[in-house]
Amino acid sequence: MYEQNNNPPSDRPTAQRQDAIDISDFVFAATGSRVRRLTMPDGEHWFVAADVAANLGYANTRQALVMHVAADCQTPLDDLARGVCGADASHKIAGHGLKKSMRMVNLRGLISLVNGCTKPECEPFKAWVSEVVATIQRDGSYSLEPAPVQPAPDGGTAYAMPQQVANAIVRLEERNIRADESMVALQEEHNGLLRQIGHSQHMMADALRDIAQSLRRPAESRHQPAPVPELTPQQLLATWKAKNLVVTDDIHAVAAYLAPALVHGEASYRLEEIATRTGLPHDRVHDCLRMLLKRGCVRQIGCTPDGAPVYVLP
Structure with a gap:
């Protein structure tokens, strides 16, 4: 009133x-x-x-x-x-x-x-x-x-608030404060769950990567050829002799001259050079090389620019 x-x-x-x-x-x-x-x-x-x-x-x-x-x-x-x-x-x-x-x-x-x-x-x-x-x-x-x-903030006149209204505003403000606190707590909980999910995802990604690497290693090992033990010239000649591929001293002499180069890849010698080193006639060296090719001891893959044949192991 x-x-x-x-x-x-x-x-x-x-x-x-x-x-x-x-x-x-x-x-x-x-x-x-x-x-x-x-x-x-x-x-x-x-x-x-x-x-x-x-x-x-x-x-x-x-x-x-x-x-x-x-x-x-x-x-x-x-x-x-x-x-x-x-x-x-x-x-x-x-x-x-x-x-x-x-x-x-x-x-x-x-x-x-x-x-x-x-x-x-x-x-x-x-x-x-x-x-x-x-x-x-x-x-x-x-x-x-x-x-x-x-006094009002703008310098005018403000009425004193009825007590019932003031009490209602106080209760509303308290409820808003509690609601804000609950919202902050829920947000913190939500952020914590997001952090846990992110950590779990990282762990899962690492585990999947490890599994993939484990599965890939056996597959790679299966596709890799078994290492071939390195032969020596003597072992190569012994192998040929055991199979009765070298039947004469002339053929053995030519094979012994080619063996050191063959075990390391290629043997590229001209007919004249082999004849000079072995002391055999040219036609005899030629026959010995034909016998080695025929018996599968070596195979020719081409010639060098100066015409020397190139031999490799089959």
Whole structure:
């Protein structure tokens, strides 16, 4: 049951001395709702019917006035302002968003709207009406008290918040803090799970790589040819002799001359060179080479640029 007052208390005129329209917001302490109020020079208060109906939950302001408010308790704002309409009054009306076509109700009309409402929104207003009636019965009159105020951050005037609203805001803030803490904990848990999953994936990748390498090594070993033991010229000649491939001393002499080069890859000698080294005639060297080729001891893969044949082991 508070009234906004932007003027210093010492400058505020009394009802008997007031000579202009005074407009301010009537604030219900129980709900924090604000209803625009117009105070006439004689001190009578008129309230914007649309504000009252909206706060009480009425869907149709005009219908609510017809059903619940007597004709002498309601009037258009234009009728109220007509007798005292001056530059100051017009400025105040426009500054508060009031239109002269708005319907206004006095205190009795406001109480009638409250008593005629059955919606839950009207309960704080009915409590206020009960307080008004009790005060009138006790003191013989009821006046609108100035609202307790505190400095606003922008330098204006701010109303003290009703305790019920303050308690609700505190509870909401506490719930938001708990929700934020729970969200942070869940995020940390989620991040921990992601780290564990990433570590497991790395371990699995390493294990798969090891398995692949293990499977690849036997396959590579299977495809690699077995190392051939290196032959010596003597072993090569013994092999040929065991198979009765060398049957004469001449053939053995030619084979012994070719063997050292054959065990290391290729033997490339001209016929004349072999004849000179072995002391055999050219035609005899030729016959010995044909015998080695025929028996499969060697095979010819070509000739050098100077015409010397190139022999290798088969």
